[in-house]
C-alpha cells in the first residue's frame with residue numbers, strides 16, 4: 001500500500017510521523033515546497049519517507065490531505081479524475097475563521113461534502129477529534145486515544161482500520177459518513193474544553209464501555 005500525507009502543517013507533520021513508523025508500505029509526503037519539506041523530514045528523522053510535490057503525491061492508494069476544509073474541497077474538484085478509485089482520508093473540521101462556529105449548516109458535514117465531490121473515490125473520515133499534540137503521546141493514563149473511523153463503503157472502512165491498527169490509537173468503526181455531522185461538531189466542543197481545563201492542544205476522545213474496537217458483523 002502506498003500512502004501519502006499532503007501538507008507540512010500541524011496535522012501533516014503529526015500524521016506522516018505516525019504513518020511512517022507504523023503503517024506497512026511506502027509513505028509519500030506531499031508539499032508545495034518539497035525542498036523545505038525535505039529538510040523538515042531530515043530533522044524529524046523520516047529517512048524512509050519520500051518527499052514529493054502535491055502532484056506526485058496523488059499516485060498513492062491512500063491520500064490524506066491535511067489541509068483546511070475549504071482547501072480540501074478545492075483540491076478535490078481539481079483532482080477529481082486523478083484520485084478516482086482511491087481512498088481519501090478526510091481529517092477536516094469545517095470551523096469558521098474565528099473558531100466560533102462552522103462553515104457547514106446543521107445536518108451537513110465536511111466528509112459528506114467531500115464524498116459528493118468525489119463520487120468515484122472512497123472517502124474515509126478519521127482523526128477529526130484528535131488534536132495534533134496528541135500524536136506525540138496518544139496514550140493518556142494507560143488508555144489509547146480513540147479515533148472514530150467513518151465511511152459509506154464498509155470494506156474500505158475495515159481495510160483502513162486494519163492498515164492503521166498498528167498505530168498507538170484505538171480505531172473505532174463509527175459508521176457512515178453522515179455521523180461526521182456530529183463528529184466534526186464535537187471537535188469544537190473539545191477545543192473549548194481543552195482551553196477551559198488548560199490542556200490545549202492536547203485533547204482527544206476516550207470512550208468508555210467499548211471493549212472491541214471493530215464490531216464483528
Ligand SMILES: NC(=O)c1ccc[n+]([C@@H]2O[C@H](COP(=O)([O-])OP(=O)(O)OC[C@H]3O[C@@H](n4cnc5c(N)ncnc54)[C@H](OP(=O)(O)O)[C@@H]3O)[C@@H](O)[C@H]2O)c1
Pocket residue numbers: 007008009010011012031032033066067068069071091092093094095127128129130131132133201
Ligand atoms: N490542528 C489540529 O489539532 C487538528 C485536529 C483534527 C483535525 N484537524 C484538521 O486538519 C486539517 C489541517 O489542520 P492543521 O492544524 O494541520 O492546519 P495547518 O497547520 O494550518 O496546516 C495546513 C496545511 O495545509 C496546506 N495548504 C494547502 N492548501 C492550502 C490553502 N489553500 N490554505 C491554507 N493551507 C493550505 C498548508 O501548507 P502549504 O501552504 O505549504 O501548502 C499548511 O501547512 C484541517 O482540516 C483541520 O480541521 C486539525
